[in-house]
Amino acid sequence: MINTESNNGQPRLQAVDLSKRYEDGVLALDSVNFSVYPGQVFAMLGGNGAGKTTAINLFLNLIEPTSGEAFIQGISAHREPLKAKANVAFVSENVMLYPNFxxxxxxxxxxxxxxxxxxxxxxxxxxxxxxxxxxxxxxxxxxxxxxxxxxxxxxxxxxxxxAPAILLDEPTSGLDPKAGFDFIRLLESLRDEGKAILMSTHDIFRAREVADVVAIMNNGRIIMQENASTLSGKDLEQVYMQYMAGHNLETAV
Amino acid sequence: MLRTIIDKEIRDLLRSTKFGYTFAVCAVLILLSFYVGASNYQTSVTHHEAARAENLRQLEGLTDWLNVEQHRIFLPPQPLAALVTGISNDIGRTTEVEARGELTAHDSRFNEEPIFAVFRFLDLRFIFQIVLSLLAILLGYDAISGEKERGTLRLALANAVPRWKYLLGKLIGLFGTLSVSLLVALAFGCLMLPMMGVPMGGSDWIRLVLVIVAGLLYFGSFLSLSVFVSSMTQRTSSSFLVLLVVWIVSVLIIPRSAVLLAGRAVDVPSVDELASKKASLDSDLWSDFRSALADFSVPGEKDPDKLMKAFNDYMDSLTNVRDDQMDAFASRLNEDRYNRQLQQQALAFNLARISPAASFSLATSELAGTSLALKDRYRQAAAEYQKAYASFMKEKTGMNVGGRMIIMKIGDDEEKELIDPSELPAFVYNQPQLAGSIGNVTTDTGLLVFFNLIFFAAAMVAFNRYDAR
The missing domain is CATH 1.10.238 (Recoverin; domain 1)
Structure with a gap:
């Protein structure tokens, strides 16, 4: 495993052997481990069904983990959900809010x-x-x-x-280029304020632009996790395609 | 936090177009029901006064109380019957009274004006039972599933909000807003009553307030049910469909099925069956009576007055014997039918009470004095009146008149004074005691409270397990 840990103190978001198997038998998340530190943007890249949203839902305690734990500020999101959720903000895909307000x-x-x-x-x-x-x-x-x-x-x-930590579920999905650009600048300013940001996205370009750590997910597993500095100069899209192809090949074998 | 959720729910509801339209329709219907009720009451009072005047007018010009025929009493209109009609339009309001014999009420409102029986009246009970329960469903079906579809549920639960508090806040906000809005419309309706000349006494106002409380409990039970179903479904279309089916079963099918089932389970002889048995005995007794009349003789008596007196006494004694036999037989049959009817009613009501609609209907008609007991109370009042009437006639004529007695009068050519119809005893119908009515609605009101609690508890359990992703 590549060391992607930061020296900025204790992790604000941490997944420890986090797994989720749904009632229909689908293993959506398979022993995932990662940490997000203050002033860090952690991007989870992956296709549909990779397990990104499941991970976020586990941090929000909207579903129960099958095994493992999700921690927010060191508090178990499953065992002490109210205390844990007091330390996290959340932005979902397609924010609807109350239309009459x-x-x-x-x-x-x-x-x-x-x-x-x-x-x-x-x-x-x-x-x-x-x-x-x-x-x-x-x-x-x-x-x-x-x-x-x-x-x-x-x-x-x-x-x-x-909140000290922010969870973003596909935040740039459907945004026009200008809005996407503005959003990234905003995310950077939040990171500069010391927030720990966990972002799930399909958008490789935005991820490369803002992320400090990039994790590629497939079939509920993190198949690659790298610091942005390690990835600098590389074509992230190519890396993503290589990993996905390699993992699929591995799975097929 | 609870206050924040309640406050948001109130503001969200008040700003929604759906609420605006549905509330406007309900408010108009509520006001209309009060207006129609008050107008109906006025019409009933006019008819009642006219019928009473006509009854007394028919007695004018008579010189002998023995000539009084077709004396009638009338069930007076009740102010609350205008708002909760119950069975008041189905039962006979007029009873022909004779000093003896069975009493039968006739001339029901629907018999006189059958057009109203086709679609029934737009009374307050109908507005609550049908319209407001639908309103509760319309405004509650998307309480949870709608938030899920909008994505606001996930956003809200991403905060440190206990689910029970979120649900409770939503329910209080919904119920509070809708109840206050409905109460405003109802208050305007209540103002209409004295303005339109409906004489509401203190007891009537208390009864009306209790009817409204029962209505709000009923409304609350459908609202809790809607939130429960909404917490069980992921889509608003599904929750609306489920609720519509539940509403149809609960409001339209269960009460009617309960009556059908009770009808099958407890056999009650028909009125025609009883009438046939009574007529058969009456015919036998009448033929015995006529044979016995032929045996009348007073050997040696020549004075016609004494002879007439002796004949009247003889006939009176025969009539009494015949009446006693007839009354005993009829009361046995009636009592048997009445007891079976009570069994059937109790079974039907208990079966129907699994639906809040039945509990609400039974509670409100009892409070308004228009439940099935109205028929018994009127019959009882009429029977009391018959006794007073019989004793009055005995005092005036010296005889127990009625019962197909043959009145033979002699010396009728002398000048007599006119009788004074105002001397007749007045028919009084008293509403049941308020305390008694409140006691009678304890079960149904308790059930409505129970429905509220059980649906809320179910909603709580369902929402705790709700997949809010």
Missing amino acids: TAMQNLEFFVRLGGKTECGTDDLRAVLRRVGLPDEVHHKRLKGYSKGMRQKCGIAIAILKD
């Missing part, structure tokens, strides 16, 4: 749900501006928002929670 109202609700009560209107506005939503749309109902705008709103919610 404005961006401000959506933010207000999720921020309070996240346990923060001292957030004022100015704070909400500042974060919405930070994610690229202009003042004139802050009081518009979300049903009139584009997908990119909703995604920005979801990121604003995650930022406002101000």
Whole structure:
């Protein structure tokens, strides 16, 4: 195993022999181990059914692990879910939020749900501006928002929670190039603030752009895990295709 | 945190177009039911007064109480029957009273105006039982599955929110918003009653408040059921379909099936069967009576007045004997039928009570005084009146009139004073005591509370196991 550990203290997100077998017998995650440290973006690359979303769901305790554990700030997400989830923010693919609420109202609700009560209107506005939503749309109902705008709103919610770790499930899926670019800049600034970010994505280019550690997943297993520095100068797409081909060949044999 | 969830639920609901439309329809229907109820009450009072006046008018001009025929009493309209009609339109409101013999009520509202029997009235019970239960389903079917489809459930549960708190907050928010909205519409409806001349006493207001409480409990049980089904399904289309089937079974099928099953299980002889048996005995007794009349003789008596007196006494004694035999037979048959009917009703009601719709219906009709007991109470009041009437007639005529007695009068050519119809005893129908009614609805109200709790508990269990991915 290639050492991808950082020296930035204890891991904020950690998967230890994490496995999940669904009721229908499908092994979605097979003894996965990884750690995400403060100020680090960990990108999980893989096709559909690779196990990326399952891993995130295990960190959110939306499903129970078959074996192993997922830790947030050293707290077991399965055994102490409420305590663990207080330390993590989440942005999902295709953020929908409440269409009858404005961006401000959506933010207000999720921020309070996240346990923060001292957030004022100015704070909400500042974060919405930070994610690229202009003042004139802050009081518009979300049903009139584009997908990119909703995604920005979801990121604003995650930022406002101000949790030490962030989970992103396909966050750039369906975003136009400009929105994708803005999102990456935002992610970089969050990393610079010391957040530990675990991101699942299909988007090799975005992953290469922002990730500190890249893990390629297939059939519930991490088949490659490398530091971005190790991968610099290499064509990540080619590496991905090589690993996928190699693993499939291995599986077939 | 609970407050945050409740607050969000209230605001989300109030901003939804679905709520706007459905609430507008319900509010209009509620107000309409109060308006129609008050109008019906006014019409019933007018008819009732007219019938009573006509009854007394027919007695005007009579000079002898023995000539009184077809004296009738009328079930007075009850204010709450306008809102919860129950069986008030199905039972006879008019009873012809004779000093003896069986009493039968006739002239039901539906008999007089059959068009209303086809579609029935738009009363408050109908609005709650059909419309508001559907409203509960329409606004609750996507409580969880809708959040799942929108992706907001995953986002919400990514926070440190206990699932039970999330569900409780949703349910309180939904129930609170809808109840307050409905209560506003109901309050306007209540204001209409005194404005439209419906004389609501203190007891009537308490009963109406209890009817509304039962309605809200019923509404709450369907709301909890909707949240439960929503917590069992992954798609809103599935939860809506399941709820629609459950609604049809619960509201339309179970109460009717319970009656059918009870009808099969407990055999009750028909009224015609009883009438035939009574008529057969009556015919036999009448023929004995006529034979016995032929045996009348007073040897040596020549004075016609004394002879007439002796004949009347003889006939009176024969009539009493015949009546006693007839009454004993009829009351045996009636009692047997009544007991079987009670058994059948108890079985039907207990079977039907597995549906909240039946519990609600039974509770509200009992509170409004329009349950099946209305028929018994009216019959009892009429029987009481018959006794008072018989004793009045005895006092006025010196005879036990009625029962096909042959009245033979002599010396009718002398000038007599007109009788005063206002001397007749007044028919009084009293509503059941409030405390008694409350006692009678304890089971059904308790069941409605139980349905709320059990559906909420089921929703809680289902949501704890819900796949929120």
